[in-house]
Amino acid sequence: MNPPTPSPVQLAAIKTAVFLLCLLPAVLLARGWFANALGANPVEAVQHATGSWALNMLLISLAVTPLRRLTGLHWLIRLRRMLGLFAFAWACAHLLNWIWLDLWFDWRAIGADILDRPYVSVGFAAFVLMLPLAATSTQSAMRRLGGRRWQALHRSAYVVAILGVAHFWWLVKADVLEPLLYALALAALLGARMWQRELERRRQLAAPPPLPGTPPKGRVIRIVPK
Amino acid sequence: MLIRRPADIAPSEITARELFEGRREFIRRAGLGLAAGAALWHGLPAPARAADALPRTVPGPFSIGEPLTKLESAISYNNFYEFGVTKSGPERNAHRMQVRPWTLRVEGLVCKPREFGIEELLKLAPMEERIYRLRCVEAWSMVIPWAGYPLAALLKAVEPLGSAKYVEFVTHYDPAIMNTRQVIEWPYHEGLRLDEALHPLTLLTFGMYGELLPNQNGAPVRIVVPWKYGFKSAKSIVTLRLLEEQPATAWIKQAPQEYGFYANVNPEVSHPRWNQATERRIGEQRRRPTLMFNGYAEQVAQLYQGMDLHKHY
Structure with a gap:
């Protein structure tokens, strides 16, 4: 039995709700900023919050596919673009806060940080890799690129996530507990994909060869080389 | 009117x-x-x-005229990893520490090793108020009115031997009330060269903002070394040991490629994590340039004459 799929109206409602939910931490952060409630070093508080949320949203967007496979709720894919774009928006805020409120456009210091400090280098690389993903997030870009190429490009989200977690890990002075939790979550998400791929490989190996002359049903993505 | x-x-x-x-x-x-x-x-x-209040203080030398950091910031934004690795953790958790009774043991290469009760320490020398800059290695800074007297006064009382070259500080550690995860090696160890420890700027500190130290700021007795990054200024000290060899400090053990024994504030020597050329003064909008020896070059530069400060960071 297939789990129910929401109607277009229901899906629109779900999307709106998820959008508002994703917006909530930003609203709370902005309120904290204007109410002067972010502690003694508000710029640092914003830096940490925006970075954490960029990572959170990145991992949540990477959770969509494994969750779909696990639950059969295939319509979840319809939320993924929004989740990914939220990750991108948080990363933009993270970068902007650093360039603007922290370093006040001191380009020399900014450049030196990117070049000299490995944790800044990888963080910046993660941001740069997000740019083409955000730019090709529209339906029309997807059509222009074609599904396969689009998918290949968007696999770099895995690299972005790995760089993002490395960025966090490297910047921590002593206690790596929190970045370790992120690393474990990411490993689980990427591991789930590898496991799915392995299952698919076994299925294809076990499947009887198609009768000559019969076109395959649906689209078969071959993992096992011919 | x-x-x-x-x-x-x-x-x-x-x-x-x-x-x-x-x-x-x-x-x-x-x-x-x-x-x-x-x-x-x-x-x-x-x-x-x-x-058990802070004795009356007299204005001490070396105070700067810069605006004080708000008390609220100074007691809510702390690095005291034994009480949590976030800035707000120490304020939440440090109240668990009992600061009375408290003894400070002075041992090692001294003529008169002994223990000092906190009440005796508070009266050992006239209590001075000194307004110092505090510069953290994480590139933020504060201006704090401390209350204390030169560490030299205590050291004189125990008469260091001629062989003593270094002073080691050991912080209180009680796993029942503190972080038990070994984030860094506990108890926390720090140290100074003896001439640094005897320098009149080096303050054995009991209070701030006219009152006894709050626990998260290192009650009941800490060290304040204003020309060095904040982690050199050990908090809640229980042992002071005079040594011939340079002591191993907690942060050097944690990451020797990042932290040196001297840890003098130096805008020209950048840390792998933080550009040390500028700092954020807590409460200010924009960063400000960091001063050599945190602005105390006139008093301390001669301690490091002939040393390569890029090497001895």
């Missing part, structure tokens, strides 16, 4: 902070006293904290 109106509440009407904070203890003792009856009456200790 300026009309000066009296405050709504006269100072005499305000309950002293020590009494207020001791209210539960007072009630508890009152209850105990009633239950135990008159026989116990003479055995009741006097309210511990009321009598």
Whole structure:
């Protein structure tokens, strides 16, 4: 039995709700900023919050596919673009806060940080890799690129996530507990994909060869080389 | 015309902070006293904290004229990893630490090794107020009015031997009330060269903002070395040891490629994590340039004559 799929109206409602939910931490952060409630070093508080949320949203967007496979709720894919774009928006805020409120456009210091400090280098690389993903997030870009190429490009989200977690890990002075939790979550998400791929490989190996002359049903993505 | 109106509440009407904070203890003792009856009456200790205030301070030398960091910031934004690795953790958790009774043991290469009770320490030398810059290695800074006296006064009392070259500080560590995860090696160890420890800027510190130190700021006794990054200024000290060899410090053990023994504030030597050329003064909008030796070059630069400060960072 297939789990129910929401109607277009229901899906629109779900999307709106998820959008508002994703917006909530930003609203709370902005309120904290204007109410002067972010502690003694508000710029640092914003830096940490925006970075954490960029990572959170990145991992949540990477959770969509494994969750779909696990639950059969295939319509979840319809939320993924929004989740990914939220990750991108948080990363933009993270970068902007650093360039603007922290370093006040001191380009020399900014450049030196990117070049000299490995944790800044990888963080910046993660941001740069997000740019083409955000730019090709529209339906029309997807059509222009074609599904396969689009998918290949968007696999770099895995690299972005790995760089993002490395960025966090490297910047921590002593206690790596929190970045370790992120690393474990990411490993689980990427591991789930590898496991799915392995299952698919076994299925294809076990499947009887198609009768000559019969076109395959649906689209078969071959993992096992011919 | 300026009309000066009296405050709504006269100072005499305000309950002293020590009494207020001791209210539960007072009630508890009152209850105990009633239950135990008159026989116990003479055995009741006097309210511990009321009598236990910061001695009157006199203005000390080396104070700077820069605006003070807000007290609220100085007591809520702390690095004291034993009470949590976030900035807000120490304020939440440090109250668990009992700072009375407290003894500071001075040992190692001294003529007169001994223990000092905190009450004795508070009276060992005239208490001075000194307004110092505090620069953290994480590139933020504060301006804090400390209360204390030169560490040299304590060292003189124990008479260091000629062979003593370094002073090691050991911080209180109690796993029952502190972080048990070995984030860095505990108890926390720091150290100074003996001439640095004897420098008149180096302050054995008991108070700030005119009161005894809050626990998260290193109560009841800490060291303040204003020309070095903050982690050199060990908090809640229980042991002071004079040594011939340079002691191993907690941060050097944690990451030797990042932290040096000297850790002098130096805008020209950048840290792998933080550009040290500028700093954020807590409460200010924009970064400001970091000063050589945190602005105390005139007093301390001669301690490092002939040393390569890029090598001895």
